[in-house]
Amino acid sequence: MTPQQQTPQAQSRSASRSGRSKTAVIIGAGFGGLALGIRLQSLGFDTTIMERRDAPGGRAYQFQADGFTFDMGPTVITVPHFIEELFSLERGKAGLLAPDFPPAVVSAPRVMSGLSGGPATRRYVDIVPILPFYRIYFDDGSFFDYDGDPEGTRAQIRVLAPEDLPGYERFHEDARAIFERGFLELGYTHFGDLGSMLRVVPDLLKLDAVRTLFSFARKYFRNPKMQQVFSFETLLVGGNPLKVPAIYAMIHFVEKTWGVHYVMGGTGALVRAFVRKFEELGGTMRYNAPVARIEVTDARGGMGGLFSRRFARGVTLQCGEHLAADVVVSNGDWANTYLKLIERRHRRVNSDARVKLARQSMSLLVVYFGFRADSLPLDLRHHNIILGPRYEELLTDIFDRKVLAEDFSQYLHLPTLTDPSLAPPGYHAAYTLVPVPHNGSGLDWTEVGPKLTERVLRFLEERGFIPGLRERLVYQHFVTPDYFEQELDSYQGNAFGVEPVLMQSAYFRPHNRSEDIGNLYLVGASAQPGAGTPSVMMSAKMTAREIARDFGVHSSILQSAFPQEDPEVPVRG
Template structure:
């Protein structure tokens, strides 16, 4: 055979290692496989999910241990639609058809055709029932007529303020989410170009201050500001750009994966493996391997630094063309990247960043005993104090005399999560992270008892103490130990203005070539939709850095452009 007639030689496939099989790591894994990479995800736990880990108990209960609110089903559909060799990174982020009001939500349907092949999504209405300490409540369902009717009943003088809030929150949503949501702020000029718009929209003041401009009623100020707590943000501190959450939920609704969020996680694993990806469990990472250009260990903070792979806890080394951390941002750098390789993300900078609050979460099962629950799938139970309590949690870092909580009762929608005749529930209480010095071996059981007694005696679940059949809880120690989260934070860096956009950890490491971040700790931030957005942003950076374009990939040829 002459040289001219020899078969073409294709370059080897690029390889990728992702640390952590949370929703961010799995979403990115699916995208990298669709781009033609050979991707392995290493996970320190015995099953996927990370913060979205799902626990099954011997007595028949199933508990989602983390996120339970699913919105923007288009993001999920986009992942399930990907195919090997069809990365679709140049497709519109928000096709016009997904911005139109979707009547299917109110007809009991969720998810697109590809999603339905993997997991069943159903809409949840109302989105939340928000209980106030005096026993009244507000059902937030995104329906303008229902919202206005409830405002008229609760604080009629605030209806004009709601109309202004609605218009201004929509403007923030259109600019901050639809236009800028997928922007990776990798340099300061990119950030500076959007500052005039943020100032014009009044999106840089704090969310609670922003909300207070429109509502005199303390109750309505709470209704339209509490949601940032579900992504680790203090309404008194986060910028008002987070008012867009109101419109994200209003536009696409709140959804539930039948079988729990764990069912969505398993579906992502299935899709990832169908595309040829591999997940290794019980595979914690001791170190991200960083060398200089010649493959030598980095021993001084100057010169070129390149990620080459990881060393697992048992000493095994895995090598790849790129490494992505879906783990905690602070501990990724403090524990796993050599100090000599970190100029930007040095110890001083990382330790100085303000971390989000943590959580006490109580998982419990109880007998129905023939009694109907006057609760909804998602319940926000606010305590007698709002601003003062937030200051204690985020500022003073102490446990207060009262608390607020998010009570999740998925068996109202999906009885399969509990034995017949029983309910499964969890209730989540924001608490300070472990910089507080609180001894959770003492305070965890105490607070758990207070919370369960409150639900019983205040009539949210009458007779709960006598109906309990299962009870366990986690504290900031779980986040710090099991999930390896710095100071036991539950959501990564706190989403302050000074820790947003360019000032939030970058998805492409500023210190180490071929090292990337994905998930709640990176841009754009915490929350399930943002984590999936983070995966797409990181995939685009990787495609750019490796000189790839989706149209250049051909599964038939079995090769990728170098």
């Protein structure tokens, strides 16, 4: 076979053997793009990350104003050994075969004080544990300090809902079983074909992990407060507790096992550290470089060219510049990747109809504000969940009816309780996040946004969470679903990618390897396994493994690790 008759992947392997490094372009410098960039550099690819904005981070973008520093997105850091693994990677040493969950990491007691990061992490950032994980406020003024400690949890249940103590014991054991099977054993599984999904269905049914999470919680808890405590967390990854599968009960044990952490300097400090690591490994960052389209070509196969395959060959920027690449990866929104960057004629599986019919996650109103401390104590914690008077009905308003209700719930983040460096001396920096419908609602956020922002700040003051807030307020800024749609290029202004309902999970979630186009891959919140910082870092490792298989990277080692597939043969999903 001549070089012209080879598939692009085979040509790339031949070029590698002749000394030319394989090249990769990643679209988007969010957590997924940066984590994958680090991994591809360690695999020996020459990787360029194209970022449409002026700085890295994506949803984890950080900005400064009037002396305050604000993380715009993720603030909850879990599973610190995922971060340690990334910072430990070296050029030419892929790290793909290291145990995903080393026994010492799984069995080690949760770090309750001091630094949370390992030795490699400490060269780049300082990570500290946060306790409690969250303070959850109910509408009647009572609260629950959620920290994953069974004894502390039992003590609080005795006060708030003593009738649910036996139910908690059963929930604890059943959630542990889901965590062990669904996270430790299946967490890194790329469900690229229906068979891979069908093989695990019996186990999921046995664990009762396919019913909805809220229904699962109601099996064990009769008190509405406990039902909310043990189901709210999926809202932090864009999931409706009334609709996501109960496999998400694993989040309870993910946090219980490894804790909840904070990066000193904010999540933006972790983003910058990932950029530093990526560049140390030889990667290239490009900012203010929006991609206009992914270039796709046909490669003729056997039987006189009867069969043809489509392959990604690079990207063209909005400025007209073209970058050729052996691998193209999108860390952008799944829907807009296919709708905006790839011509319709190249998309059979990810057609316009399929993309537009998919359910998108809810969106957010996020209010960033700075205020004077005035030496007044705050009865708040680093992470605060403030629940409104309704739970099920409010969730239905947001996700299904797509209407803006009179009441709301919110997540109030007050990092200056841990890290005063984010604000001038004598001030606090905070943000409060309110789940709202995405832009499929038709709401006019230029009108609704300012009014809702005022209602939220007034609520925090009048309910006593931050007394005298509006008088002490010195800075405020807010974003709405329009920010997610226009600035972050998320379809319908979704904040977390595809909604993680059962029929959009595992095999039914967008695949990390494109079904339509060879050499094209996805990574991040829209891809498998889903949204949230640990899942996005897992997504990067899963995608790196698919690329390594397809391009025969370290083929003899990969063959022993993945004996069911020949890494020298391109595997298509």
